[in-house]
Amino acid sequence: QVQLVESGGGLVQPGGSLRLSCAASGSIFNINYMAWYRQTPGKQRELVAGITSGGGGGTNLADSVKGRFTISRDNAKNTVYLQMNGLKPEDTAVYYCKAILRASLATPYRDYWGQGTQVTVSS
Numbered sequence: 511q512v513q514l515v516e517s518g519g520g521l522v523q524p525g526g527s528l529r530l531s532c533a534a535s536g537s538i539f540n541i542n543y544m545a546w547y548r549q550t551p552g553k554q555r556e557l558v559a560g561i562t563s564g565g566g567g568g569t570n571l572a573d574s575v576k577g578r579f580t581i582s583r584d585n586a587k588n589t590v591y592l593q594m595n596g597l598k599p600e601d602t603a604v605y606y607c608k609a610i611l612r613a614s615l616a617t618p619y620r621d622y623w624g625q626g627t628q629v630t631v632s633s
Contacts, residue, residue: 512537512538512611514622519605519627520629523631525596525597526631530627532544539611543609546581548603550602557572559575561583563585574600577596599631602631604627604628605627607623610622
């Protein structure tokens, strides 16, 4: 079984910073891609940032977070990070980690999700 465990959420004042972590564990053969999504009540889950695990670790960021958020990874630890600076009230959401991975050479790549961590930006 594969498990994704997020940490680092919490309450922060506008302009503050938080660092989210997501560690993948269990039966993992190869991770192709890891990403952070967020969701607020009544809205669809949206992509915040993603990073590939191979080569140069290409990244993609939502326009709303460019210049403020940075995504990085530690392949040896199967962990992805989201450094969030300059936080705004509109960043308040539950943040979810996603990994596209295969558990063995014989199995296809599929999506795995974490349980989510709450980020609240408020004064």
